[in-house]
Every structure is written in C-alpha cells, then in structure tokens.
Amino acid sequence: MKDNKLKQMSLDDLWDLHERIGAILSDKIESEKKKLEQQLDQLARRVAELSPPGPERRPYPKVEAKYRNPDNPSETWSGRGKTPRWLAKLIAAGRKLDEFRIQ
Template sequence: MAKIDLEKLSLEELKQLEKDVQAAIVSFEKRKREDALAAIAAAAKEHGFNLSDLVSEEKPAKGRKQPLPPKYQHPENPSKTWSGRGRQPDWIKDGLASGKALDDFLIA
C-alpha cells in the first residue's frame, strides 16, 4: 500500500481523503455482508431450505407476564388478596402471628 504524506496535504485534500476512506469502508463492509449472506444462503440450500424461510420465522412476542390469580383473601375485607407468591402482606403475617393457619385465608 502506498504511504501518503499527510503533512503535505491541504485541509480540503484531507477532508476529501476522509470522505473517500469512509466510502471505501462502507463499500468494504457491504461486500463482506453480501459475501456472508451468500455463504449462509448456500449453507441453507445445502440443508434444503431457503434463507428467507429461516430468517422469517416469527418468534414469540416478549411481553409482561400476566399477574397470578389471587389464592388468599382477607377474611373481613375481600378486596385484599394475595397470590401466595412474593412477600406476605401484613394481614397474612398478623393472622399467622395470632394463631391462624394459612389455609384459613384460602379463597373458597
């Protein structure tokens, strides 16, 4: 590769050189990508598939998990419920401390 003496170039020549280098990098990356896609397509064809068949498969959507249904309910206030997972609510702790069993709070 020819060595360029950058000290002798003007600002405009340096900027043009920079643009040319960026264009060459983009072109190189594009060629490499096309080569890789061709190799992948050939491998897919060797196994009896089209590349579009392999990459167009839909993946399950990631989303939030649905909240668990309540399993336990406050005996005096039915609006207070607990699924049985995570931290115990204070009303469960208080009930257990007073001698009740967890089964006493089950939703019938």
C-alpha cells in the first residue's frame, strides 16, 4: 500500500488493518518458532547420538569432619577444599588451626 492510501483511510479502517496485520504476524512468528524448536530438537538428538557417554564418577567415601567452629558447633570442616570463612577469620585473628581440631 502506498503512503497516500494509508493517509486517506479512516481511523476505523486503519485500526482494522492494524489488527489484521498483528494477527498475521502473530501466526507467522508462532510458525517460525515451531520450526526452530523442531530444528533444535533434531540437533540435540544428533549431538546425543554422536557424543560418547561420559565416564561415571567413582563413589568417594564420606570424609569425617576434623575441625569445628567453637562459636557455632554445627559448622565443621573436613580439612579438604577451601578453608571456610569462619576458620579463615579466626586464623587471621592469630588463632592456630589445631585449636579447632575435633578430638
């Protein structure tokens, strides 16, 4: 449609045209979305078929706690991994790690 024809249309006709265009756009967008989802599903299946299964992790034994927070006895640490904040704060304040060892 030419710009002149649009300018000559009444408000009701323009609104009707707007609603029809919105409905058509909505249908086309939904159709494209379904096509893209189908393509993604196909790609995901291909990737799953081509990729080897990952190695299973071996079970690790439970590690007992070695250190306990004196201010909050429910906070413990096994000595593995990153030092917990409560322990790092106490050590920075001059305390020794052995002071928190569980007997």
